[in-house]
């Protein structure tokens with residue numbers, strides 16, 4: 246995984262969306278975070294730009310979002 250990437254348009258759009266939104270076509274599921282038997286987050290990598298996403302599935306509804314982890318500051 247590259248540390249800082251320039252996200253592709255699909256990734257830039259997805260960042261900050263609600264976790265109920267489906268991943269775009271270039272996102273590959275890489276793993277899941279489990280807490281006390283519940284899946285609390287899913288981890289994805291974009292095959293196009295290398296972006297790493299966390300899809301947060303637990304916590305207050307306002308915090309259940311897609312979070313882009315390695316976008317550069319552009």
Ligand SMILES: [Zn+2]
Pocket residue numbers: 252253254255256271291292293294295296
């Ligand atoms: Zn991407």
